[in-house]
Amino acid sequence: MTTELSALYQEMILDHNKRPRNFRRLEGAAHHADGYNPLCGDRVTVYLDMEGETLREVTFEGSGCAISKASASMMTESVKGKTRPQAEALFAAFHELVTGQKGGFEGADARGAAGPAPALGKLVVFSGVREFPVRVKCATLAWHTLRAAFLDRSVEKVSTE
Amino acid sequence: MKIAARTRDAAPRRRTPSAFDVDRIRGDFPALHQMVRGKPLVYLDNAATSHKPRAVIDAVSHFYERDNSNIHRGLHELSERATAAYELARSKVRRFLGAEDDHQIIFVRGTTEAINLVAQTYGRRHVEEGDEVLITTMEHHSNIVPWQLLCEEKNARLIVAPISDSGEILLDEFEKLLSPRTRIVSVVHVSNSMGTVNPVKHIIGLAHARGIPVLVDGAQAGPHLAIDVRDLGCDFYAISGHKMFGPTGIGALYGKAALLEAMPPYQGGGDMISSVTFTKTVYNKVPHRFEAGTPNIAGAIGLGAAIDYLESIDHAARAGYENDLLAYMMASLSRIPGVKLIGTAHDKISVQSFTLDGVHPHDIGTILDQEGVAIRAGHHCTQPLMERFGLPATARASIAFYNTREEIDALAAGIRRVREVFA
Numbered sequence: 001m002t003t004e005l006s007a008l009y010q011e012m013i014l015d016h017n018k019r020p021r022n023f024r025r026l027e028g029a030a031h032h033a034d035g036y037n038p039l040c041g042d043r044v045t046v047y048l049d050m051e052g053e054t055l056r057e058v059t060f061e062g063s064g065c066a067i068s069k070a071s072a073s074m075m076t077e078s079v080k081g082k083t084r085p086q087a088e089a090l091f092a093a094f095h096e097l098v099t100g101q102k103g104g105f106e107g108a109d110a111r112g113a114a115g116p117a118p119a120l121g122k123l124v125v126f127s128g129v130r131e132f133p134v135r136v137k138c139a140t141l142a143w144h145t146l147r148a149a150f151l152d153r154s155v156e157k158v159s160t161e
Numbered sequence: 162m163k164i165a166a167r168t169r170d171a172a173p174r175r176r177t178p179s180a181f182d183v184d185r186i187r188g189d190f191p192a193l194h195q196m197v198r199g200k201p202l203v204y205l206d207n208a209a210t211s212h213k214p215r216a217v218i219d220a221v222s223h224f225y226e227r228d229n230s231n232i233h234r235g236l237h238e239l240s241e242r243a244t245a246a247y248e249l250a251r252s253k254v255r256r257f258l259g260a261e262d263d264h265q266i267i268f269v270r271g272t273t274e275a276i277n278l279v280a281q282t283y284g285r286r287h288v289e290e291g292d293e294v295l296i297t298t299m300e301h302h303s304n305i306v307p308w309q310l311l312c313e314e315k316n317a318r319l320i321v322a323p324i325s326d327s328g329e330i331l332l333d334e335f336e337k338l339l340s341p342r343t344r345i346v347s348v349v350h351v352s353n354s355m356g357t358v359n360p361v362k363h364i365i366g367l368a369h370a371r372g373i374p375v376l377v378d379g380a381q382a383g384p385h386l387a388i389d390v391r392d393l394g395c396d397f398y399a400i401s402g403h404k405m406f407g408p409t410g411i412g413a414l415y416g417k418a419a420l421l422e423a424m425p426p427y428q429g430g431g432d433m434i435s436s437v438t439f440t441k442t443v444y445n446k447v448p449h450r451f452e453a454g455t456p457n458i459a460g461a462i463g464l465g466a467a468i469d470y471l472e473s474i475d476h477a478a479r480a481g482y483e484n485d486l487l488a489y490m491m492a493s494l495s496r497i498p499g500v501k502l503i504g505t506a507h508d509k510i511s512v513q514s515f516t517l518d519g520v521h522p523h524d525i526g527t528i529l530d531q532e533g534v535a536i537r538a539g540h541h542c543t544q545p546l547m548e549r550f551g552l553p554a555t556a557r558a559s560i561a562f563y564n565t566r567e568e569i570d571a572l573a574a575g576i577r578r579v580r581e582v583f584a
Contacts, residue, residue, distance in 0.1 A: 002198070005531045009524075009582050017583075018519070040523055041540045041553045063553045065521035066583070132527060 007128030008135070009066065016070035021077055026059040034154045035062075035145030037137055042068045046076075046145045053083045058146070065138050071126065072142030078123055084150055086118065091143045093117045098129040098139045181482040186474070186563050189214040193563060200533030203568040208353050208512050208559035209537050210403045211384055213467070217407055220466035224459045231455055233432055247458050250465030251448075254413045257468045258398060259389035265421065267448040268461050271412035272380040273303040275399030276347065278414060278451060279376055280307040282424040283397075284345065290316040293342045295373075297322045297330050297359075298549050299352045302542040304378045308347060317344075324549065328355040328504040336367050343373050350388075351381035354541040354557065355504025356487070356512030358386070365394045374420065380404050384561065385483060385510050387476050390415050402460060406561075407467035411460030414451075421447045428453040479562045486560050486569065487511060493573040494558075499580060503555050514541070514555040517576065520583045522556040528582060532575040534568075 026032070026047035035044045042064030049057040058076040062069075079087040096102055097120060129139045148154060187193055192212045195202050204212065224246065230239035232247050254266045269275045284307075288294065294308045298321055305319075312319045320343070322335040330348075339346070346368045351358050365375045374396035382388055383405035390398045397420070402411040416424075426433055426444055430453030435443045444450045490513055494500050499518035517525055526538035537557045540547045547554065558572055 002531050005528060005582070008527070014583065039539070041544070041547070042523075043553070063521075065523035067524070069521075135523075135527065138523065 004128065004131045008132055010125045010128065012074075012122060012125045013066060013070040016073040017066035020060075020069055020073040022059040022080075023061065023073065024059050025061055026057060029057075029059075031149045031152055033145050033148035033152065035141050035148065036154070037064075037068075037141055039137070040065070042138060042141055044068065044072055044142050044145050046072070046142060046149045048146070048149050050084075055079050055082055055084070055087060060142060060145075064141065065135075067126075067129065067135050067138040068141050071139045074123060074125075075142050075146065078121065079146065087146065090118050090120070090123075091147065093120055094123055094126070094143060095140060097124065098126050098136050100130045181475075181478045181562075183482065183563065183565055187565075189216070189470070190563055191215060191218070197533040197535070198531050203532075203534040203571045205558040205560060205564065205568065205572060206535045206537050207384070207561040207564075208381060208404070208541075208557065210409065211406045211561055212563070213406055213408070213463075214470050216470045217463045217466045221408060221459045221463040224462050229459075232458055233449070243458055246462050246465075247456070250461040253465040253468045254400075255415075257388065257472075258400070258413070258415050259391050260415050261391065262418065264447050265415055265418055267414040267416070267421075267451045268456050269399075269412050269414050269451075270410050270457070271401040271403070272378055272399040273307075273401075275397075275412055275414035276304055276376065276378065277307045278427045279345075279347075279397050279399075279416075280311045282427050282451075283374075283420060284308070284311045285314070286423075286425060288312070288315050288317045288344045291342060292317045292344045293320045293340060294318070295320045295322060295335075295338055295343050295346045297335070297348055298324045299328065299330070299355065299357065299359075299543065299546050300347070300349055301353055301378065301380070302544070303380075304347055304349060305545065318342075321545070324546075327506050328352065328357045328509075329506045330357075330359055330364070332360070332363070332367075335364065339368060339371050339373060341371075343368075343371070345374055345376065347376040347378065349378040349381070351379075351385065351510060351512075352504065352543075352546075353381050353512065354514050354543045354546055354555070355506065356381075356509040356559075357504060357506040358382075358508040358510055360508075361395065362393050369394065381512070384471075385480070387480075396420055402464035402467065405464075405467055406470060407464035408457075408460045411457045411464050413464070418447070421451075424451075426453070427451050430454045432456075474562070483511060483560060483562050486564060486566065487513070489566055490558060490560065490569045490572070493569050494576070497573060497576050497580070500576065503550060503552070511561075512557060512559045514557045516552065516555055517579060520579055522554045524583070525556045525576065525579050528579045529572070529575040532571065532578065534572050534575045536572070 029047035031048040044062035047059045060072045190212045228242040230243040232244040251266050252263050255263045323331050361377050368375045376397035377395045379400045383400040396417050398415040403409040433445050433450050433453040435445045501516045503514040522538035539554050
């Protein structure tokens, strides 16, 4: 496998693709949204339950490539227990990781006030996506859908990164 | 696989010896000879677009370097040359499709525009509230959405004929759906997702027996089949230049003369009129009535060059080679554990969709790309067809006559690589 390819399909990504975590419908979820990428047909639904300001439970359903599925799976693990501003700040940092650019998407400005960039933790396994521009949308679909779920709206079309 | 023999209007052909010389053909296509990701390019995305032979590239360059001018209006030498070249290209398309008269060929941007043109002119004039337009499950979005737009506007119904699990139109069901309210049938000749060659002549017969006209979407037939619109009997036939080794942004619509004559204009503008005053405009004659504005002159000339090129190769030898290569590809893919072929019609050409257990088609596409192998992964602009098979997407390899068995071997090796990554 080429270096770029092994950087893209890291073990942890392949594992989350094969055994996605929190991969279920959340009955009675307070918020949910559907994300759809019309270019490749990837679909994801993200469900949230809040406890005050904190994300108490986050789950997802859908179909997509290994990158989009693993990204959704690891996102649910990463944002659980965080507040909405913390989750949004994490998205901003993740977005920068996979595109190599600061900002550049809807709502990015809102994150300026969140203070220093949060630690990405194991999400750094997605750094290889940067070398595959056409796959950036796969990695960010679940995150865009999470943001939409806060607002209870659908992401008909994920913005071009 | 059947190839209709072309008996009328055949262009003079340079007969190749019995064996098809793929090396010589490959030499005609500059873009095939390059490294991608450090590997020799293996281009198996021909159903999306084909590469262009040197002859086409040269014809377009020659036009811009020598004859560049507007058509049908200049009194000068260059305009005469440009007009002659453009109209000669129309004549080549007419011959390629087996039509009687050059006036039956309308230059458009491609198959999509051709279908929109018919929907917005013939369709708007003949489809009324409660009427029906009949298509099939395997249509490309470009043969669905123009009719949906028409049906929404007219409060008409879009009726969809079902297909079998192997990807063939269920003809009995199709026939039952031809109703007294059916105003037009629009059907694809060759499926872009599955390669199915539909029995369009039979379908046209069924429709004509009830007085219903038929449009055939020939986007994928152009690069592979010998098309004869008179033998088929179709009322409209649409092709795209870029699928058949010509430039992008040019295609053609064939129509029966009586239908074209009776159709209102599509777009208004220059070249489609014979006189304009603010109270009345008299439209130009067919086909110019449908070609408003300065057309894609260089594109038309390039398409004409692509047709000359195709006609310089013995068609039976080419079709035989392609069919052998498709059989080899289907057999190679079938031997890979976990691969499932989508689209296994008895009569099919050039295209194979497939899935691989536990691996999304996009991941297949990305990994193959790293091996220099270009395929398409996605819904192929046939989302209703994907839904019919319960799939979000497929991987699709599609061949042209310049592909080789070695390239199919590279595809198969790449897919085995995908299995290793996702083991």
